[in-house]
Amino acid sequence: MMICKRRLMSVLKNKIQLFECLWLCLFGIMFLRLVFDVFFSIYTLIILGYLMASFVLLFLKNYRLKFGIYVLFMNSIFTLIKEISPLINAGKKDYYLALIDAFILGDIKNLSLFFDNFSNAYFTELLSIAYLLFMVQLLFYFIFYLCRDEKISKAFYNGILSLYAIGFLGYIFIPAIGPYFYYASEFKSSLNGFFFRDFLNKAYPNFSNFSDVFPSLHCGVSLFILLFLKHFDKKHFYFWLIPCILLWFSTIYLRYHYLIDCIVGFILAYLSYQLAKRTFNANFKIQR
Template sequence: MYERLTSDITKAPGDHGPKSGGHPELPGTSELPGASALKGILTLFTIQDAVLTGYLFAITALVARSEPSEIQAQCLRRTMASVLVLVLGCIFARGATSVSPAIRRTVYRMVMPGIVLMNYLTLRDVLPIVRTDSLDLQLLQLDLMLFGVEPALWMERFNQRPIVEWFAFFYFSYFFICGFYMLLAVWLRRPSRHTTEFAIGTGIVYCVGQLGYMAVPGYGPIGALQHMYQGPVDGGFFWKCVIDTVQAGGAMKDIFPSLHTASPLWFALWAFNSARYDKRFLPLAVVTAFFSGNIIISTMLLRWHYAIDVVAGVVLAVSALFLSIRLSRWEEEFRGKMGETAAWIFK
């Protein structure tokens, strides 16, 4: 299957559909005004690049509109630098054909996840200046209206060290799951349409999710509802790992939607979809789904998220699967008609 897919997306330009100028009454594509420039842009950039670039422009605009300050200026420089690095990385990866494909492929694989990680770490400064308010009360009221109870408060009855440590372990595993799937899909697996699906879906999850933080800012039950708990979380080693990690790099107002819900669930769904073509992915999908289920519970038991945050995370993950499959298929066909290779194939 992978050999056939690779063969399909690396055909010579003459093998992709009808050539321009085939209809006697219509001008060839090359004769249309601006057609060459448009084709050049479409050759250098893909949907996954567009998703991340659009996100960065949105962040830049939001930061630029916020109250001027030294932190605001720093955030603005960082986001603009991210846009520049991303654009130059795409141009180099697909445009510098005189450079070895292996080098261009490596640079591109480093730029994409590097930009995502760097911008997440920047959110700690960005979120407070973009939105100074908090919607914790509204989220709590929404939970009470939909569920009749606030799950993060209801689960305090399970605030016992063995239970807390079990779920803290899974919550902390989130960071390793993200790293593992990035390594597997982008670096270890042969490039195919499934690589494009992964990149588009992951871009949707993180870019839409992080914009959601700005649309619906909040501190979560652990901060906003602290006065309603009978005591602190009774955790041990793994709970300390979670707390230390959050304090070191957490964005602090990043609750809606829950990316701890959306990301592992998206990875599990992607693995299940990949298992349709390669059965070796099925055990991985099952294990990831098990971890995802425990992480979802942990987000509320450990007081990080309201239930509505979790619901939004599930919707985001399912939407990413739906869109990534369709967009990657459309892009592969579109680039093929232009005589170009697929998004992750570098010649």
């Protein structure tokens, strides 16, 4: 018992990373909501398992392995939310997000509806490519910064994993599907393109958890990466600048997000970037 207590105190003294606290909160909230709303289900046990695993990871010395495990958590939880959200949420919150957009935009009401008047097959194809490039960017930099030196690696992962934890909390508390569903009857026509647009149309229902609207992690994560690149890898920053701008526009044009989703995503990206810089400057330690 004393050995366990000393080990725990040792971890606490070495500064638990913010992303670890946020993921513990995420799993704890999901578990409690499942207990109170459905009491027992297979998902209650699964999330309890994640909660226990995240606590055990506090003691893991190999920081690269820890980051890799959290990336696996990130992908698996995103998928699980598709099944868990209907159990703990009475319905989607698109109405409220649309209301906020209407308040911000006034007579325009919704930007996806506004851009419906100017849709073009070639432009739709270009923005579909930009939207899909996000996955390429994400995969590349997960690997790229996992292989960099310890200080930069910890800064990047502390920032991006914190961003994802907060984003997933948004999915849990404010689940929504997006303008393409909420305003389906008001769009004049479907968005037509070519190969990449057709691919995205077929792939999106399979890769969405139908709660992943608020905040926009496409906007938030891509901006975080861009800000991080500007500080640490400027040549990469210039390569991704235009694709990221197109990506941000695509989230609205392709009818996946409300304006408020993007705004909150950008705010979270900036806060996560500041956290990453502070992590780098302080050279926080996740025990070796």
